[in-house]
């Protein structure tokens with residue numbers, strides 16, 4: 429299979445990297461200011477499993493660059509020969525904040541403990557983000573990366589910041605406040621609402637695209653894989669499509685739900701589903717007399733056009749819809765094959781796949797050991813694509829995102845597929 433790849437941070441040269449880094453950091457600092465305006469000086473939020481404490485999370489973003497760039501005495505990574513390196517042995521002790529490793533290393537300090545720490549103030553956090561930004565630019569300019577091995581930690585840290593930026597947007601949505609300009613990106617999506625399917629014949633693919641200058645550890649795959657013939661929807665399931673299922677009597681029929689899905693439906697749907705109010709409000713899809721529905725999203729009620737992609741969908745809802753339709757979710761490799769087609773539209777919402785997050789056969793963890801390995805636990809499902817809230821320079825068809833199937837605070841949707 430020909431492998432096409434969209435340009436993004438993975439292949440940036442020095443000038444592109446610095447531009448993207450500065451743009452991303454400006455956005456992070458703006459995000460911190462927005463959070464402070466809404467949440468007050470300490471930025472406290474309730475301790476919920478899907479939320480992070482904002483001051484902790486902003487500092488963690490800065491700390492990550494310190495850990496892997498400013499303090500890293502071996503700032504080169506070659507995945508061919510560096511798998512046995514003890515990276516902690518090459519990490520200088522000096523940190524901007526005292527005891528920073530015991531506070532901001534996500535591997536050392538677990539979710540609930542973050543609420544019990546004494547954290548920096550808003551102003552200290554702002555200063556920290558500005559100071560680490562200057563450090564990184566200085567480090568970059570003093571010893572400019574020449575090879576992909578030199579670039580590895582810079583690109584890893586930038587990707588990490590971009591991922592947390594999307595997480596901040598999820599937090600805002602969950603806590604019902606606005607990020608200026610963000611929603612419009614979703615409403616601007618040119619929806620292709622027809623249920624159009626693209627057929628693919630059997631093919632042998634390499635799921636690993638070696639052409640990139642940067643890879644996450646979980647993407648590296650050294651074998652060819654046979655993909656059996658299938659067809660897949662050209663665009664995501666729309667809100668209107670999903671509501672047809674949601675508002676039908678079939679929605680509560682256990683035949684369409686997996687065992688875990690039935691449990692989620694019984695326990696969580698009425699509490700947590702993005703669609704719980706619509707299910708109460710409309711008894712049938714035909715009762716919706718207009719081409720939109722009103723849903724609370726971020727701070728306000730929004731008129732959501734029925735031809736927009738369905739979003740804030742849990743894996744269980746996606747899986748049940750696919751079964752109701754007589755199909756299934758695509759595998760991650762089917763999605764990858766289809767994404768090479770010009771008629772395949774992606775990028776408005778993350779898309780659940782049928783696959784749980786697993787290690788490819790020759791998986792070896794990269795220096796940031798907890799990026800992938802702890803999550804190969806069978807409890808996380810793979811999502812492909814990107815969302816309207818993802819950083820432009822992050823989007824990539826080879827990226828494997830993963831979340832637990834109950835999560836619907838992410839900007840998630842899906843499309844359906846079947847074998848031929």
Ligand SMILES: [Fe+2]
Pocket residue numbers: 488534588592
């Ligand atoms: Fe992180």
